[in-house]
Amino acid sequence: MATMATTRWAGSSGESLRLTGSREGALEAPPVYVNGAFVPAARAGISVFDHGLLYGDGVFEGIRFFEGRIFELEAHVERFFRSAEAIGLEVPLPPAGVRDAILETAARSGLREGYLRPLLTRGSGDLGLDPRKARHPNFLILCAPLDAFGEAAERGVRLVVSRWRRTPRASLDPNIKSLNYLNNILAKVEASGRGADDALLLDLAGNVAEASGENVFAVRGREVRTPPTDVCLRGITRDRVLRYLSGRYRTLEAELPWPEILDSDEIFLTGTGAGILPVVEIEGHRIGSGRPGPLTREVQAWYRELTHRSGTPIPYRIPSGGPEGSGGGGPNGEIRRKRNHRIRS
Numbered sequence: 001m002a003t004m005a006t007t008r009w010a011g012s013s014g015e016s017l018r019l020t021g022s023r024e025g026a027l028e029a030p031p032v033y034v035n036g037a038f039v040p041a042a043r044a045g046i047s048v049f050d051h052g053l054l055y056g057d058g059v060f061e062g063i064r065f066f067e068g069r070i071f072e073l074e075a076h077v078e079r080f081f082r083s084a085e086a087i088g089l090e091v092p093l094p095p096a097g098v099r100d101a102i103l104e105t106a107a108r109s110g111l112r113e114g115y116l117r118p119l120l121t122r123g124s125g126d127l128g129l130d131p132r133k134a135r136h137p138n139f140l141i142l143c144a145p146l147d148a149f150g151e152a153a154e155r156g157v158r159l160v161v162s163r164w165r166r167t168p169r170a171s172l173d174p175n176i177k178s179l180n181y182l183n184n185i186l187a188k189v190e191a192s193g194r195g196a197d198d199a200l201l202l203d204l205a206g207n208v209a210e211a212s213g214e215n216v217f218a219v220r221g222r223e224v225r226t227p228p229t230d231v232c233l234r235g236i237t238r239d240r241v242l243r244y245l246s247g248r249y250r251t252l253e254a255e256l257p258w259p260e261i262l263d264s265d266e267i268f269l270t271g272t273g274a275g276i277l278p279v280v281e282i283e284g285h286r287i288g289s290g291r292p293g294p295l296t297r298e299v300q301a302w303y304r305e306l307t308h309r310s311g312t313p314i315p316y317r318i319p320s321g322g323p324e325g326s327g328g329g330g331p332n333g334e335i336r337r338k339r340n341h342r343i344r345s
C-alpha cells in the first residue's frame with residue numbers, strides 16, 4: 001500500500017503539487033523523459049514554437065501504476081500509436097521502445113504508485129498551421145503522483161449536463177487522444193462554476209456521450225449500458241468493465257438518452273485517472289438511492305484488486321548515471337541503444 005504523504009513539492013513550472021504517492025519526503029518532481037534523455041523536471045522543456053503548444057497538434061496517453069506495476073501498459077501503447085497514426089504523426093520509437101521508455105520513466109521516479117503521461121507533439125515549426133513545417137516530433141514522458149477525485153470516489157460525484165456538446169466524430173474522432181482537450185475543459189470549467197464535480201457531455205442527438213475525461217455506465221435491473229465509441233473515447237477501463245460484467249449482466253453499447261438516464265438504478269464513470277466513480281446526483285436529481293449502488297461498489301472493489309494485482313513490473317534498479325542523461329546498461333540498456341533519436345527543437 002502506498003504511504004500517504006502531505007509533502008509539497010515544486011513542479012516544473014514552480015507550482016506546488018500534492019504528493020500522494022509512496023515517495024514520502026521526496027522534494028523533487030520525477031525527471032522527465034525528453035526525446036531520449038532524462039531531464040530534471042524544473043529544466044525540462046521544448047520550444048515555444050512547438051505545434052503541440054501552438055495548436056494542440058499532438059497526442060497523449062494517461063497511464064497509471066500501482067504497487068510498482070504499470071496497469072494495462074500494452075493497451076495504452078497501442079492506443080498511443082493509433083492516435084498518432086490517425087493524425088499522421090510518426091512515433092520516433094517502435095512500440096517496444098515506447099514501452100521501455102515509459103517503464104524507465106516510472107523507475108526513475110522512485111514512486112511505487114503514480115501517473116504517467118507520454119505525449120508526442122508535432123514539433124516546432126513556424127507560426128502557420130502547416131504540419132509539414134514541423135518535421136521533428138517531440139516525445140515526452142511525464143510522471144507524477146495522482147489523486148484525481150480523492151474522497152469523491154467514496155461518497156460519489158455530483159454532475160451537471162454541460163451546455164457544450166461533445167465534438168462530433170464528423171469534426172474530430174473522439175478516439176484520437178489528441179492534445180486538444182478544449183471541448184472537455186470547457187465542460188469541466190462549467191461543472192466547477194456550478195459547484196459540481198464533473199459534467200456530462202451530450203452528443204448532437206441529445207444522448208449522453210461521456211464525462212469530461214471518463215466513460216459513463218448506467219445500470220437498470222440486469223442491463224448495463226454504455227455509449228457507443230462513435231461518440232466517446234474507447235476507454236481502456238470501459239473495455240475492462242464491459243468484459244467483467246458480460247455474462248452476468250446484459251451489457252449494451254447503446255445510446256443513453258438524456259434525461260431518461262435519470263431513471264437508472266446506478267450510474268458510474270470509468271477512467272484511468274478516476275478509476276470507478278459512483279454518480280449520486282445529476283442536475284440536482286438523485287440517482288438510485290442517492291448513495292453509491294451495490295454494483296458500483298462491486299466494480300470498484302474488483303477494479304482496485306485488478307489494478308493492484310496485475311500489470312508490467314517496473315525495473316526500479318536504475319543503472320549508474322544520474323537523473324540527467326541516458327545512464328548505463330542493465331535492464332534499461334536496450335532503451336538507450338534504441339534512443340538515437342535525440343531531436344531537439
Ligand SMILES: Cc1ncc(COP(=O)(O)O)c(C=O)c1O
Nearest residue numbers: 213214215233235236237271272
Ligand atoms: C475523454 C475521455 N473519455 C474517457 C476516458 C477514459 O479512458 P481510459 O479508461 O482509457 O482512461 C478518458 C481518459 O483517458 C478521456 O480523456
